[in-house]
């Protein structure tokens with residue numbers, strides 16, 4: 001049974017997503033205390049893979065995942081899934097809203113329930129925890145009064161009571177999760193793929209525009225661009241790019257090779273089927289056939305066979 005790491009304890013959104021990402025195998029899910037620890041468990045071969053959150057439709061990127069993928073030995077994403085995010089509030093039984101002086105949860109969860117908190121628990125302090133389910137444990141242990149959790153967390157804590165259900169500021173919030181493996185054979189291209197890379201550009205005029213031109217010239221749609229400090233010095237950034245297409249597609253391979261020539265660092269973070277399965281629209285001049293025809297035309301020119 002393959003062991004798969006996730007951000008624990010039991011009852012996190014990450015656990016639900018990791019189950020969805022591994023539904024084709026019978027995994028043994030292993031909880032880890034942090035995203036970094038679950039990625040390092042993949043690097044140390046303690047587990048076969050890890051399921052990690054990468055971006056939220058309201059709060060944006062999960063920096064622990066971006067930084068964890070780019071520092072340390074290379075890792076790649078082999079699958080993604082998108083989970084709808086709803087939040088409930090757990091307390092010890094009998095606790096009323098007026099008695100709540102502290103609200104625990106993962107910072108991404110605390111940031112997505114501001115409106116409800118302002119109305120119902122205006123004076124309560126925030127207690128950031130490593131995950132939403134860890135917050136429920138804080139409440140059970142009496143170290144916080146309320147926990148903002150995934151709806152599934154209530155099942156793991158029958159001793160706690162619901163203070164509220166469905167309290168997210170944005171009803172349709174979604175989080176994208178990735179299944180992370182050590183480098184190895186890539187998933188087959190499906191025609192509906194995403195490729196993730198992390199790029200460090202030279203600090204020169206126009207480099208970002210030139211990087212993006214490598215993509216647009218080859219008809220590649222950019223679905224995400226994000227920058228994070230490299231941590232080397234102030235003002236040095238790494239760009240995280242998600243592109244539509246698979247590295248096995250000629251246009252994507254060609255663009256990545258172009259970025260490799262131009263940038264001081266290009267880290268390949270995986271090519272995998274997009275969660276939404278919508279086919280990637282490729283203009284005729286960027287199709288596989290167009291790349292093959294132009295390559296064989298060039299070969300004929302170089303061989304002096306123009307007839």
Ligand SMILES: O=C(O)C(=O)Cc1ccccc1
Nearest residue numbers: 012013014106108109131132
């Ligand atoms: O803490 C969890 O349950 C997680 O999986 C991280 C998270 C927190 C808030 C929204 C989405 C994912």
